[in-house]
Amino acid sequence: MKLRGKTMLKPAREVFRKVFFLSYAYHFSGEKQFAKRAIEELSCVSALKNWNPQVFLDLAELTMAMAIGYDWLNDAMTDSEKQLISKAIWEKGLEPSFDTTYNTFLKLDNNWNQVCNAAMVWGAVAVYEQAPEMAEKIISRALESSQLPMEKYGQNGVFPEGVMYWTYGTSFHVLMLESIKNLMENDISTYFSKSFLQSGNFFLHMTSNTGKAYNWSDALELQYPNPAIFWLAKVQKDPTLIWNQIKFFEKGQLKNLKKSRLLPAIILLGADISLNDTAPPQKKFWASKGNNAVVAMRSSWEDSNAIFVGLKLGNAREHHAHMDMGAFVMEAEGVRWSMDLGMQTYYSLSSQKVDLWNSSQQGGRWQVFRNNNYGHGTLTLDDSLQDVNGQAKLIRTGEHESFQYAIGDLTEAYLRKDRQIYRGVAIIKKEQAVIRDEIAASSKPVHVTWRMITPAKAQIKGKRITLFHKGKRLELVLMASEKNTIKVRPALSKNKYDAPNKGISMIEIEMEVPANKAASIQVNLQPLKEHHCLQAIPISLENWGKNTLPDQ
Known part of the structure; x- marks a missing residue:
């Protein structure tokens, strides 16, 4: 896995995509060939010297990929594979998050905080049984730290980094909340704000009738479905929030979905939402x-x-x-x-x-x-x-x-x-x-x-x-x-x-x-x-x- 400049984010995200797709395919079909191929990816990543903690986003994407694979494919792994992968999650993913040289994301109020904390939580949940006290410490730390970007959502949900980074940060944030909701004594609603929930309307209105994003700030026009908007539509009980997602599917743009490494999360979070007979949003x-x-x-x-x-x-x-x-x-x-x-x-x-x-x-x-x-x-x-x-x-x-x-x-x-x-x-x-x-x-x-x-x-x-x-x-x-x-x-x-x-x-x-x-x-x-x-x-x-x- 080669660096491009200081980062290896692109290959890290490709590992994430492969592992998530293959893990989902294994559970959906039961075919062991999918699990076998994903475990090969996980083993290769485990063998790396480190996951580039200097650019913690690289490490975060790999940690989340490894956590998904370790959790979803556990019954298809040998004991030696389990030991290799879980050890890598701890040593190369979670332990660097306690090093002040690398964990500056904890004090940020932007998408880095959301993505990195989500990855640490998924890693901690995946290997929870091996060190529950340390896992709980990581989860508690993430819930406290993630209040910093939560405060950046505007009074009615505007995200200051633009629609592309809303998609990135908010999607990982909701995946973090989903991963711990069954572990928490308190309802997870105590860990997000009213403005966070309202940000679904921000994303809805920032997509034009052609399906392009209103791409101010660092952003691209290209749009993909994302887990965050399906989660918000479900939590808010407002199916109009996925109006643009429905149009995306109606236009037959499915070939682009294979590029979205979070597609399995979209399928799971959107499973209870009907794509039929959804009325258009009222406010123009x-x-x-x-x-x-x-x-x-x-x-x-x-x-x-x-x-x-x-x-x-x-x-x-x-x-x-x-x-x-x-x-x-x-x-x-x-x-x-x-x-x-x-x-x-x-x-x-x-x-x-x-x-x-x-x-x-x-x-x-x-x-x-x-x-x-x-x-x-x-x-x-x-x-x-x-x-x-x-x-x-x-x-x-x-x-x-x-x-x-x-x-x-x-x-x-x-x-x-x-x-x-x-x-x-x-x-x-x-x-x-x-x-x-x-x-x-x-x-x-x-x-x-x-x-x-x-x-x-x-x-x-x-x-x-x-x-x-x-x-x-x-x-x-x-x-x-x-x-x-x-x-x-x-x-x-x-x-x-x-x-x-x-x-x-x-x-x-x-x-x-x-x-x-x-x-x-x-x-x-x-x-x-x-x-x-x-x-x-x-x-x-x-x-x-x-x-x-x-x-x-």
Whole structure:
């Protein structure tokens, strides 16, 4: 098992996948060939000198794989195999967790804490009979430590690390709780919070009608079913939480499931939940509360061609965060027209000596195109980075069927604080999306760059931009208070270490705002199902949500 840089996480996860799949297949079929093959994997891992405790996540994934195999395949093992594997779990998995050189995960409040504690608990449960006192110590320690990430779930369940790390951390967290529920005197509900339970709605709304994730922060668009959402649907008695999972299966994307090492857990936790006759969620609008505000709205749950709009506010201080305050995504007609580039692989950057985890204002993390505001669909002032210590706040929302909207205050997201900056996003009459920015007056001029990241081809004609992608069209109409220029260019960086982002373009609107003058930029986006001219009327943010709006 070879290191790639400092980690061997990829092969460790492949061992996990093989062992979990084979162990499940053995129990499901009774065929000993599955057990035999899994035990070979476990024996090979047992023979390793160590499981790379320097990167404790590597060790955690292997410990959990070994625990599953040892527990599920115990009746198919010889005595010598049992001794070899159980000894490896103790010496190479559990014992390093008591070494302060390696166990820093115990004091973290992010997904590392959840994954590592879950793995230690599964390991302890697997070999419980051999050393019950030590196993109980590990379990008690994990329950106490795991309250740290529990506190990070926002007031209504938003996860500050984004949807991909929610899937990772929360799935392992629920697997930890499931593994000990029969050992605990107290009900396991005492070990999770109301916000933790509400995070199922966060995950539900962060998935668009095309099945893609709203991938702000370090995240990918690609989605897989996961144990956490099935567990939450069961605990909350809310089958609508798995609406997107049902759509995943209906689209026949089953070939991708073999890549999910947690698939057996999904099958087991979802066994009591019917995938038939599930009603769509009632709310088409969701907004988080707390320091990392994010908004998602859609015109329909059932229509795959519906309009979906997401707005990211919050800050750049959270673990895995980007300088994406004010960034938006937009879908219509089954196309993600405005996208978030998402994460670049860590190895591709660390291998080029990028100081990726230096998040100071001029740190290496913000020299990465995909991480800074130049690579996001937001505003940039005077060609400068956003403020890593800034905070973009959600100040007002509306959920009317014909006018869904959210307004954020971006003022503190920028290094210069002399101009108030507001961004509103909306869906009007289920027909079009609106992105409106208002820039208050200041004694100093400012250069504003508006960006949208898109996979589409663009055609500019005056103040209209027509996008073409997958046989569909979207029209953008620009209304700005000041003279401006529109450009379309590849989403490229001059840095050799940045991902090439092939086929991705940036629409840029540049505008000079004079001193002592307020300004606005409004862009209306409407799918063109047939040739017609989009009528767009500027609506000031102060009028959003009032009883009457100009006819669109």
